[in-house]
Amino acid sequence: MMNKRSNPHTMPMRKKGNPHTIGRVIKTLFSFYPVLLPVTLFCILFSSAAAAVPDVFIQKVIAVIEKWGETGNWEAAKSEIVPTILVLIAIYVVALVAVFVYNRLMAVITQGFLSKMRRKMFDGMQNLPIRYFDTHKTGDIMSRYTNDIDTLRQLVSQAIPSLLRAGALVICVFSVMLYYSIWLTLILLVGVIFMIYVSQKAGGGSAKYFIRQQKSIGKTEGFIQEMMNGQKVIKVFCHEEAVKEDFCKLNEELNADSYRAHAYANMLGPIIMNIGNVLYVIMAVAGGFFYLLGIHNIALSFNPVFSLSIAVTFLNMTKQFTGNVNQCSQQINAIVMALAGAERIFELMDELPESDDGYVTLVNAVIDKDGKITETKKHTGEWAWKHPHGDGTITYTRLSGDVTLDNVDFEYEEGKPVLHNITVFAKPGQKVAFVGATGAGKTTITNLINRFYDIADGKIRYDGINVNKIKKSDLRRSLGIVLQETNLFTGSVMDNIRYGKLDATDEECIKAAKLVGADDFITRLPEGYETMITNNGANISQGQRQLIAIARAAVADPPVMILDEATSSIDTRTEAIVQRGMDSLMKGRTVFVIAHRLSTVKNSDVIMVMDNGRIIERGNHKELIEEKGKYYQLYTGAFELE
Numbered sequence: 001m002m003n004k005r006s007n008p009h010t011m012p013m014r015k016k017g018n019p020h021t022i023g024r025v026i027k028t029l030f031s032f033y034p035v036l037l038p039v040t041l042f043c044i045l046f047s048s049a050a051a052a053v054p055d056v057f058i059q060k061v062i063a064v065i066e067k068w069g070e071t072g073n074w075e076a077a078k079s080e081i082v083p084t085i086l087v088l089i090a091i092y093v094v095a096l097v098a099v100f101v102y103n104r105l106m107a108v109i110t111q112g113f114l115s116k117m118r119r120k121m122f123d124g125m126q127n128l129p130i131r132y133f134d135t136h137k138t139g140d141i142m143s144r145y146t147n148d149i150d151t152l153r154q155l156v157s158q159a160i161p162s163l164l165r166a167g168a169l170v171i172c173v174f175s176v177m178l179y180y181s182i183w184l185t186l187i188l189l190v191g192v193i194f195m196i197y198v199s200q201k202a203g204g205g206s207a208k209y210f211i212r213q214q215k216s217i218g219k220t221e222g223f224i225q226e227m228m229n230g231q232k233v234i235k236v237f238c239h240e241e242a243v244k245e246d247f248c249k250l251n252e253e254l255n256a257d258s259y260r261a262h263a264y265a266n267m268l269g270p271i272i273m274n275i276g277n278v279l280y281v282i283m284a285v286a287g288g289f290f291y292l293l294g295i296h297n298i299a300l301s302f303n304p305v306f307s308l309s310i311a312v313t314f315l316n317m318t319k320q321f322t323g324n325v326n327q328c329s330q331q332i333n334a335i336v337m338a339l340a341g342a343e344r345i346f347e348l349m350d351e352l353p354e355s356d357d358g359y360v361t362l363v364n365a366v367i368d369k370d371g372k373i374t375e376t377k378k379h380t381g382e383w384a385w386k387h388p389h390g391d392g393t394i395t396y397t398r399l400s401g402d403v404t405l406d407n408v409d410f411e412y413e414e415g416k417p418v419l420h421n422i423t424v425f426a427k428p429g430q431k432v433a434f435v436g437a438t439g440a441g442k443t444t445i446t447n448l449i450n451r452f453y454d455i456a457d458g459k460i461r462y463d464g465i466n467v468n469k470i471k472k473s474d475l476r477r478s479l480g481i482v483l484q485e486t487n488l489f490t491g492s493v494m495d496n497i498r499y500g501k502l503d504a505t506d507e508e509c510i511k512a513a514k515l516v517g518a519d520d521f522i523t524r525l526p527e528g529y530e531t532m533i534t535n536n537g538a539n540i541s542q543g544q545r546q547l548i549a550i551a552r553a554a555v556a557d558p559p560v561m562i563l564d565e566a567t568s569s570i571d572t573r574t575e576a577i578v579q580r581g582m583d584s585l586m587k588g589r590t591v592f593v594i595a596h597r598l599s600t601v602k603n604s605d606v607i608m609v610m611d612n613g614r615i616i617e618r619g620n621h622k623e624l625i626e627e628k629g630k631y632y633q634l635y636t637g638a639f640e641l642e
């Protein structure tokens with residue numbers, strides 16, 4: 001049933017849509033619990049076998065009583081019955097222990113399995129490229145951690161053990177039945193095959209809808225999440241009714257899918273039970289006929305006499321057999337359904353991690369007077385790129401913050417180029433500004449420098465090294481980025497600043513805050529640096545959030561800074577204060593600034609005017625004004641950006 005999903009025409013050619021999901025779940029389980037799992041399995045199978053054994057004993061006891069009825073010798077009967085009953089009790093006790101043990105172990109295994117799976121998902125998610133988050137809804141990803149994990153819980157804690165238990169019991173009871181009477185077994189078998197046929201007809205369809213249900217849940221959660229984030233926008237534009245309607249549609253879809261998924265499953269139980277009851281009657285009648293007509297018995301026990309004890313035992317086994325076959329078919333359906341969730345989890349885990357073939361790394365360095373660089377373990381404040389070459393030699397290049405983009409072309413989606421022929425030279429200590437209309441491609445350039453995305457054509461070099469050769473984490477460590485959208489995490493202001501450099505002392509954090517002009521407002525907060533930031537900084541203003549973000553970048557002290565509309569939410573008066581801090585922050589660093597306010601970029605060494613993914617003008621403020629082009633228009637207000 002799962003195969004239907006992996007239609008080669010609709011599925012991308014990746015590890016996704018694996019039809020062997022169940023095998024993968026089991027393999028993963030085994031890899032997590034190589035000892036506990038077999039022990040648990042053994043206990044499950046043992047307890048199942050123990051449940052079939054009483055049939056044999058009951059037959060024996062009835063046979064003895066039958067004989068006692070004929071002979072009237074109670075003493076002889078008693079000496080046979082008592083040991084049988086004692087053994088039976090012993091088996092029950094051991095089975096009880098087995099049940100207790102596996103239930104305890106199951107709890108350990110299930111919860112441990114889920115915890116490890118969540119961990120795997122989260123770890124994997126940290127390695128995913130930005131592209132993944134740009135193209136997937138947060139709520140849908142969240143739903144994999146909650147709903148889909150829950151289906152996995154049902155799979156591991158209920159469906160699989162129940163199937164094993166019922167399956168083992170079916171096999172045991174079947175063997176016992178063959179042992180007593182092949183004729184009756186065949187009659188029962190025909191009935192059971194009919195029962196399975198009906199259950200597959202009725203229940204088979206539900207798996208498809210269960211997969212749809214899981215997808216619908218993901219979609220609905222994605223929607224709720226998005227609407228929660230956009231609550232203010234919804235209110236401002238009075239979009240409540242429209243949003244309610246959209247939600248209603250999604251909710252109804254979810255309802256329809258869930259209904260179909262469960263309607264079949266619920267119908268199945270009663271149908272099967274009734275077929276089971278009819279079978280019971282048929283077996284009773286058949287057993288009676290066999291006994292009364294004295295039909296020659298064929299059995300694995302080679303007992304030719306079809307006795308009353310066999311007929312009675314068979315009735316008992318009929319219930320057990322049909323009940324457990326029914327269990328099996330239900331659990332198989334449950335497993336197929338749960339696999340829908342498991343697949344979504346594996347899908348997330350199989351997402352290709354951000355590739356990184358970088359081998360040039362950033363190391364602490366000692367640089368002597370004539371510029372010779374030696375690597376060291378100590379923190380010296382000086383850094384160098386360690387560049388191993390094919391012939392085994394290693395060269396070191398001082399980290400200085402020289403960034404060049406050489407004829408760079410880029411597209412997010414195939415066939416839709418966003419950047420054309422971008423060439424930028426930024427020497428250490430230079431301030432390079434990008435101005436241009438929204439959507440011109442300014443942010444995209446910064447996405448390329450830190451390799452959130454890889455370029456289609458051209459080269460980007462950092463200190464003369466192609467950035468593709470640099471290990472991503474080291475490349476990003478050597479860049480400081482402040483974005484327009486600030487993300488603060490739950491924690492104190494101090495913690496948030498320290499995010500830039502985890503081993504920074506309080507003094508370093510405060511120094512950084514002072515440097516960028518954030519100290520002033522922070523000390524005026526009720527608890528100063530210890531003020532808690534919650535919900536991405538909802539308790540402080542947007543401008544204050546940006547100041548903290550700038551301080552966070554400052555504490556990292558990287559040679560290259562990228563400021564993407566970093567001061568756009570700060571008022572002009574505060575900006576003047578921040579500007580002074582920023583100027584000292586920028587000193588000795590290569591800085592890329594993107595800003596709407598031309599006052600911010602005016603003192604840059606070079607200003608790039610961008611339009612539609614192209615650099616149309618370049619030069620410093622004075623040159624560009626003299627050129628009387630687009631920049632001149634912007635500056636004189638003939639063409640306003642803001």
Ligand SMILES: Nc1ncnc2c1ncn2[C@@H]1O[C@H](COP(=O)(O)OP(=O)(O)O)[C@@H](O)[C@H]1O
Nearest residue numbers: 134412413418437438439440441442443444445
């Ligand atoms: N993640 C993305 N996927 C696809 N297209 C994008 C993505 N981000 C930006 N774009 C497109 O790239 C172009 C440049 O965007 P951007 O660099 O953000 O402009 P800006 O100059 O305003 O910073 C825009 O047309 C935008 O639609």
Ligand SMILES: [Mg+2]
Nearest residue numbers: 442443444564
């Ligand atoms: Mg932008």
